[in-house]
Amino acid sequence: MNLGTKRASEKASTSVNTSLNKAPWLRRARPYLIMAPAVLITIGILIPFAMAIYYSLTSYTFRLPTYKFIGLKNWISMFTNRSFWHAVWVTLRYAFFATLFEMLVGLGIAMLLTSIENRFSKFLRVVLTFPLMVAPVIGTIIWQLMTNNAVGILEKFLNIFGVYNFPWASAHETAMFTAVLIDLWVYCPFVIILITAGIQSLPKSPYESAKIDGGSAWFNFRNLTLPMLKPTIYIALLFRLMASLQEFSIIFALTKGGPGDTLMNLSVTAYNTGFHFQKFGSSLPYILVLWLIVNIVARQIVKRWMKSQQIASGRIIEE
């Protein structure tokens, strides 16, 4: 992502020669001044974030006009609450399954799409993006039209196989499956698009030399495609894992976290505590924990992504 450094330094060395008429401090301040509006607009919205940490230490509710500082009480009551650990478990499980299936199916479909070059694959590449463009909330509504036992088509489809009244989102056992299925429907095209582009931009020469050596398709995939594709895979993984850890729209539109507390992940629990039960102060620790998890995971993936990028580009030079 820091490909621009070379260009920027070239520019820096030449601009010293060209702009002689300006005061040097103004020239040095220029990039900061140009950046200022964008930074102010986005930082401004982050003041709430700092406040979140403070208010997590208070008894703030929307019902009472006054509140007091109560130290770590909200935090302690959260950590001793069974529903918190349940929410962490749901969050991790949802993110794991959604991301895993999206990456596997996405990689598979992308390999298939790039292995055939005809009108059909070109057509698919365009239309497969449609689910990604539909808002996740709307996508969930569409799936409710599909899974509804009275009007939905899936019930009739399953009847053929002798399955009747499949409960989908309404039963504890199948709710997670249904939510992950919708997540897969919405976001798998994202992985497909990225990895398809990644495969197409791979250099051709390693494959040509492998052909001369008579390498099998599996050998090529394992030793050429996968290592060179790793940077793209990490980017897809980063985006999908971050988003699925925080997923709110799909779960909220599907069951609002139910049935019972089956789909109550950290986002939905924080929303319920904060808005539904109006316990503002005690809802904040949930979301701060989520933020922490997201940050740790993101850092790990970015680190690996950078390393894989170096390895991938190194290999290309070697060959």
Next chain:
Amino acid sequence: MKRRELLINIVKHVLLIIYALFALFPLFWMLLISFKSDAQMFNTTFIFTPTLENYDAVLLRTDYFRYFKDSLIVSTLAVIVSLLAGVPAAYALANYEFKKKEDLAFTILSFRFAPEILVVLPLFMIYQRIGLYDTYTGLIWVYQLITMPLIIWVLRGYFEDIPIEIEHAAQIDGYTWWQVFLKKLLPLIRPGLVSASLLAFIFAWNNFTFPLQLSGTNIETVTVASLKYLASDTVHYGQMAVAAAFSSLPAVIFALLIQKHLVRGLSFGAVKG
């Protein structure tokens, strides 16, 4: 050997067709149901007498167009604000070497990954206090967290792709830096500019968490309003389908327009398609 290749080819196509059915059938089903009357909803599958009564009910007898207008205003203005502040910022990141540059760039990117609920909970309180709750300004501001990082990161890449010689030539012609920016560089990145704007618009249009919690009575976006068709006591599935279909329309059309640049936009410039 040839037979084996043919077989593999058939298997590949079958697998792709299965996935395509999974991806596209729900959209087809939505359109199908939108033409089905409530009377035929429960006892027909594919064969029924199509009717426009759902369209009539949603588009003409509810506030649907008001929601549509609200979504349009908020998303469009959010993108415009991001462009005004973000395009120069992208240029600065691409063209200048300065202290803390990458830190700044990554801070802006990290907004995209901050949990939306984390921003929204305290913001709900602040907005109510300073009068931004349930206003266009309030929503447009918070939407910057979606649109600004995208605009800056994607366009930074497009600026970096411009050969440095073009700028040098312009400088020799006596252009000042902002003339170079406006007259030489902006026209060159126009395809990127258009596609990043449309993608930012789609993201803003599709957002649900922000308008759910920071607006509600004066302003209602289509994503939030669509849930109402689900929640009412007697569910009109046909009307739900109409609401869903209409709110997906702008995003799908825009996506078709920017196919070539989609990869770059979706990955924030990290993968160049």
